[in-house]
Amino acid sequence: MAAAEEGQWVLMATGRSPTNIAVIKYWGKRDEALILPVNDSISVTLDPDHLSATTTVAVSPSFPSDRMWLNGKEISLSGGRFQSCLREIRKRAQDVEDEKKGIRIKKEDWGKLHVHIASYNNFPTAAGLASSAAGLACFVFTLGKLMNVKEDHGELSSIARQGSGSACRSIYGGFVKWCMGKNNDGSDSIAVQLADEAHWNDLVIIIAVVSSKQKETSSTSGMRDSVETSPLLQYRAQTVVPERVLKMEEAIKSRNFESFARLTCADSNQFHAVCLDTSPPIFYMNDTSHRIISLVEKWNQSEGTPRVAYTFDAGPNAVLIAPNRKNATILLQKLLYYFPPQDNDLSSYMVGDKSILSDAGLKSIEDVEALPAPAETKMPSQKFKGDVSYFICSRLGAGPKVDTDESLALIDSVTGLPKGV
């Protein structure tokens, strides 16, 4: 099987995949097993420096079974979704040769070898920031690299889709469309890149991670309930979304922020409307989410044209998209006026691109306290300290890539186990 005589070698690959946030939402499957959606969706890929999953996949004849660790903790691989991805990639495995290590694996041998997978998110898993999208995309991408899979990104996206629907969109950077497809076997339900991250690189993304004590409905069970009980879901999928997808593609192509923002906000709200139309109703947004929307809407209305877009996934966090740095800094000032940090510690209140703080003239908590009340919001000038856990400032980013620096691997090349475990 392997040229290295004693069979104690470990071969590894490490990759990093971005997370993505949908601007035209995916909500509802027409096939639960294959994860085929009821409508197309469009997303932006976020900068992996700020929000990404890193995964190391190792193979060794000494591994008696497939195992996986997420953020250092072993998790079960028995779920159908991991198994689907593993099976589909193994099927496409090719001969692999590592001359330096003297390892050779023939494609027919992959079926007999087990893998160890270690994955790590550089952002909180539970924060509802599409960690499963980044994680599954990374799993598929990195496994494919290890097994020398030759298939193109479209086919990889189709495999990632079977792990977690929205993961298929994390196979590309920039602007990505997940085409729902028509085939029953899902072969045409793949992601395509609409434009890369350089196409519209002024966009600034600010995420408000909203504190929540409520346990949220998982998106898997939530969308199943919506498909079964919401009278509005099919109308949305069949009539509203197709038109919005065309308009969104046009808005992205022409970098028309007004159209992009209107579509993004309307589609986020409609997704949450369908959740509310579900029985029992699903509430992902809370009062803090509503306040952030009001703040943005009032600003946009007072300017007569959208200054910022918002979108919310299956949780209360706001993802705010500004067309440029200037609008982003004004937005940040407005946000921090209403949502100052709980513990007065400004530096840990902003993660990702922290330089936005100084751009907004906010160098200390005193600067935050001195912010004027936004003129256009006729809200009572009440503040909501502690209702936002922290902010992330990011931008558009690239798709998955291989980390060739072996020191970045999450698995020890001798033991075949996660480092530090």
Next chain:
Amino acid sequence: MAAAEEGQWVLMATGRSPTNIAVIKYWGKRDEALILPVNDSISVTLDPDHLSATTTVAVSPSFPSDRMWLNGKEISLSGGRFQSCLREIRKRAQDVEDEKKGIRIKKEDWGKLHVHIASYNNFPTAAGLASSAAGLACFVFTLGKLMNVKEDHGELSSIARQGSGSACRSIYGGFVKWCMGKNNDGSDSIAVQLADEAHWNDLVIIIAVVSSKQKETSSTSGMRDSVETSPLLQYRAQTVVPERVLKMEEAIKSRNFESFARLTCADSNQFHAVCLDTSPPIFYMNDTSHRIISLVEKWNQSEGTPRVAYTFDAGPNAVLIAPNRKNATILLQKLLYYFPPQDNDLSSYMVGDKSILSDAGLKSIEDVEALPAPAETKMPSQKFKGDVSYFICSRLGAGPKVDTDESLALIDSVTGLPKGV
């Protein structure tokens, strides 16, 4: 003009009209001026002892203009809606004779006489409890009595509709359907009684008046925005509601609480879904509303069949409908566990039918504090003291009626002005 020589007489009528709460919602007009809706709606009329408007209408040759007072404060009558109702009732005025007072008004003279109107709600106006429905229905009903209008309830409902859409449903007791009608002049957009309050008199209604600091979107401007911007509204109006109305009529006819409850909850949620699908989105429910829904949904799910229905109008207050006293007392125990009174004063925390408290074994604040956490709700056992302002316990009630006891009149029969002003 009048037999009483000196022209200093005052002739009065006093009436009382109930409020109503829709179980199939009215949201969206097809004609703004005539107030013609985009779909039928169905409501229950609440007991006027707990929630009603009382109105005295006075006429005197000494009044130089039409004037109106609401809860003791003079308000403008110049709004188109009051004017529509005044005009329509005046048009139908008949000869009136009060032999005791020696007053005779001929129908052709009504156009030259002015009226004073005093109205009073026995519940907070700003609490979002359909005060305008009760008020406008009472205005039309009482004005009609004073002017000896012979038209039937259907025609009165059509006039009240032009004052405030949902007011047309307050012209009857029990279960009421507002038929949207087809005619452009609105002549067939009237309310009809489906069943009187005796038909299903086990129903118990508990209203949680939810504290809210946010200014709410008025229903008039909210539904206009929804008609103009929500892609889901027309689908709801044309496809979803007609079927629900038929099922709801059947559920009411057969007193099928399971079907009644499922339809009521689903339709409330869909109305709020359409609000969320509006641009900018409208949020009437807040986190407290969501928690009350979760509490009810978890209870209903754990029992396998609905124990209680909920519905929310254009505000955060929950209207909860129980099929009988037993379920209502269990509901109250669950509600008070999570929402104890802010100031520990139990007696002012329940208005309307206060006897529900002792039925639920709650005689003191200690009894509330000793309530066990509801078993089925896996919420953290956090409590939300102060998030509900107070509760109202009520039941179904009758339509408008005349108060013949002149001591109950809100206007002084000598001065023609509101008493105590």
